[in-house]
Amino acid sequence: MSKSNHHSSLPHWGFFLRILSWDKSKDKTDSQKLISSTIHEWYDAKHRSVSKEEIKLINSIKVKCCPICGGTDIVSNGYYRNGTRRYLCRYCDTSFNPLTNTIFEDKKIPLSEWIEYLLHLFEFINIFDNYFHTC
Numbered sequence: 711m712s713k714s715n716h717h718s719s720l721p722h723w724g725f726f727l728r729i730l731s732w733d734k735s736k737d738k739t740d741s742q743k744l745i746s747s748t749i750h751e752w753y754d755a756k757h758r759s760v761s762k763e764e765i766k767l768i769n770s771i772k773v774k775c776c777p778i779c780g781g782t783d784i785v786s787n788g789y790y791r792n793g794t795r796r797y798l799c800r801y802c803d804t805s806f807n808p809l810t811n812t813i814f815e816d817k818k819i820p821l822s823e824w825i826e827y828l829l830h831l832f833e834f835i836n837i838f839d840n841y842f843h844t845c
């Protein structure tokens with residue numbers, strides 16, 4: 711089943727769902743149930759497919775130059791399998807998407823979670839900043 715996963719071309723250490731010795735047991739202890747459900751939650755979070763909203767957001771990013779060579783002679787060149795727009799740099803002949811060479815490239819975590827994380831981080835910086843500058 712996991713062979714048809716859309717990440718099959720990108721193997722990494724978290725690719726396979728960990729099999730636990732008690733997985734098939736009908737009488738799991740509470741701690742076994744907790745561990746199983748935590749592992750499944752973790753797996754689902756890491757393997758969530760890209761949502762339509764996320765694709766829409768990624769495709770709305772205005773790409774002005776090639777992330778590899780900086781060239782501005784780029785053309786729209788169809789779409790990747792996951793729905794993100796594909797561009798081609800006519801100077802260095804590289805295909806790329808709007809996230810290529812950004813911190814969001816090839817992340818297994820959905821963009822929405824990154825955005826949420828960054829919002830929390832900046833909120834924290836604000837709180838931190840205020841804490842030291844209140845005199």
Ligand SMILES: [Zn+2]
Nearest residue numbers: 776779799802
């Ligand atoms: Zn280029």
